[in-house]
Amino acid sequence: xxxxxxxxxxxxxxxxxxxxxxxxxxxxxxxxxxxxxxxxxxxxxxxxxxxxxxxxxxxxxxxxxxxxxxxxxxxxxxxxxxxxxxxxxxxxxxxxxxxxxxxxxxxxxxxxxxxxxxxxxxxxxxxxxxxxxxxxxxxxxxxxxxxxxxxxxxxxxxxxxxxxxxxxxxxxxxxxxxxxxxxxxxxxxxxxxxxxxxxxxxxxxxxxxxxxxxxxxxxxxxxxxxxxxxxxxxxxxxxxxxxxxxxxxxxxxxxxxxxxxxxxxx
Amino acid sequence: xxxxxxxxxxxxxxxxxxxxxxxxxxxxxxxxxxxxxxxxxxxxxxxxxxxxxxxxxxxxxxxxxxxxxxxxxxxxxxxxxxxxxxxxxxxxxxxxxxxxxxxxxxxxxxxxxxxxxxxxxxxxxxxxxxxxxxxxxxxxxxxxxxxxxxxxxxxxxxxxxxxxxxxxxxxxxxxxxxxxxxxxxxxxxxxxxxxxxxxxxxxxxxxxxxxxxxxxxxxxxxxxxxxxxxxxxxxxxxxxxxxxxxxxxxxxxxxxxxxxxxxxxxxxxxxxxxxxxxxx
Numbered sequence: 001x002x003x004x005x006x007x008x009x010x011x012x013x014x015x016x017x018x019x020x021x022x023x024x025x026x027x028x029x030x031x032x033x034x035x036x037x038x039x040x041x042x043x044x045x046x047x048x049x050x051x052x053x054x055x056x057x058x059x060x061x062x063x064x065x066x067x068x069x070x071x072x073x074x075x076x077x078x079x080x081x082x083x084x085x086x087x088x089x090x091x092x093x094x095x096x097x098x099x100x101x102x103x104x105x106x107x108x109x110x111x112x113x114x115x116x117x118x119x120x121x122x123x124x125x126x127x128x129x130x131x132x133x134x135x136x137x138x139x140x141x142x143x144x145x146x147x148x149x150x151x152x153x154x155x156x157x158x159x160x161x162x163x164x165x166x167x168x169x170x171x172x173x174x175x176x177x178x179x180x181x182x183x184x185x186x187x188x189x190x191x192x193x194x195x196x197x198x199x200x201x202x203x204x205x206x207x208x209x210x211x212x213x214x215x216x217x218x219x220x221x222x223x224x225x226x227x228x229x230x231x232x233x234x235x236x237x238x239x240x241x242x243x244x245x246x247x248x249x250x251x252x253x254x255x256x257x258x259x260x261x262x263x264x265x266x
Numbered sequence: 267x268x269x270x271x272x273x274x275x276x277x278x279x280x281x282x283x284x285x286x287x288x289x290x291x292x293x294x295x296x297x298x299x300x301x302x303x304x305x306x307x308x309x310x311x312x313x314x315x316x317x318x319x320x321x322x323x324x325x326x327x328x329x330x331x332x333x334x335x336x337x338x339x340x341x342x343x344x345x346x347x348x349x350x351x352x353x354x355x356x357x358x359x360x361x362x363x364x365x366x367x368x369x370x371x372x373x374x375x376x377x378x379x380x381x382x383x384x385x386x387x388x389x390x391x392x393x394x395x396x397x398x399x400x401x402x403x404x405x406x407x408x409x410x411x412x413x414x415x416x417x418x419x420x421x422x423x424x425x426x427x428x429x430x431x432x433x434x435x436x437x438x439x440x441x442x443x444x445x446x447x448x449x450x451x452x453x454x455x456x457x458x459x460x461x462x463x464x465x466x467x468x469x470x471x472x473x474x475x476x477x478x479x480x481x482x483x484x485x486x487x488x489x490x491x492x493x494x495x496x497x498x499x500x501x502x503x504x505x506x507x508x509x510x511x512x513x514x515x516x517x518x519x520x521x522x523x524x525x526x527x528x529x530x531x532x533x534x535x536x537x538x539x540x541x542x543x544x545x546x
Binding site for chain 1: 542
């Protein structure tokens, strides 16, 4: 009940990058893969600030360096140039959920707890709590292959929460799901993220989804990967994917991307 | 009513034991095997009755099976069995240790892989019996000679299993491990090792098959005095023309090999089913 109240509160604070000190500060970051004539510039001179508690959507065609950017933030890769200041622990939610198939849903969460230093005797209860948070109570003993795509992503979300991170990176986590499951997960991600005060960077190529969830939308272009444009979305939460406001903004932002020659956005 | 009309097979299947689900499963699993054994025994009986070879060279199934029954009551048989199984277990465990260490090193150290990667596969194709003359030169007619060849037979398969297992770890699992904050040890213990398990298990299964074959070859060639073994029993039975004993011992060797192989494959099936992988 309380989660629903939080998520449906129309005056929920929309964080703005100009407000509190940013939890993530990216300055002049570039990433080049390879060297010499075969080198590819994946990211060029990216500047980005993200405020604590902000939900930032990143949209762009494939090859715009979205995933590279997330990898740099997560520390999985180093930038070729520029600086990243990451002010909190980072969790990562992948497109294919990446649950370990030899562990049950609960054990997947327990592993994250273990690697985050939670004492053994507390892990089971904490994992059950997290399963309840993503409305999977009673499914803890299921193996990943016994769960639907939506349930797998909910376990992945619970695993992110288990890491007790301040920043959650989501790399097209709902890209492979059907529309109904996706809408349901939008609501859940939103309520969980707001209840926990998490900062989210959500990568998608669905413009409506970006606007449905984001306090701010960043458009990225390719060759080289860079930030083209950003816009605050001051609509009250929760929003509907098919509402007129979302559709209108999606159309205008898509037009903006197209004007830059980046047309492969749905 | 109509369901009965539509499924006449129900009547045909009525010969199978009805009742518990377990009984049904056991029957479904068991009858093809029983049938196969029945066919082999029938074929054997036909060849026996045809008089192709005299009975003291090729005894009937009944004679052989009753000899097997008698053998099971002798202390000599069980001591032979104990010797053979002890050698098999020790040889396999040593091969497991050595093969695993070599496999991990070759999988992780690139120059080492380039140097000996193909050599390991080459060793696998080497018939282990070809090692015995050399092993006997090195160690004499001793336990060590047998173990040496058993290890050489099994370790390459196990090492290859480790290499395969490690090569087929999905990179996304390792990425996940890093994101979850796993250090080197945790990354191996919690992610890489279980992820490599299916390939490793396949290597162990193959390693066992090679170990068992090498052991039987070894026991035929390296006969140690006062130490009965299944292989030595085969050799003695041949020398003294005890055909029923020879065939009975062969049956024991076949059944032992099948039991252990069955254990490995049921273990591997369970692991695959738990992970939602295709189970054949």
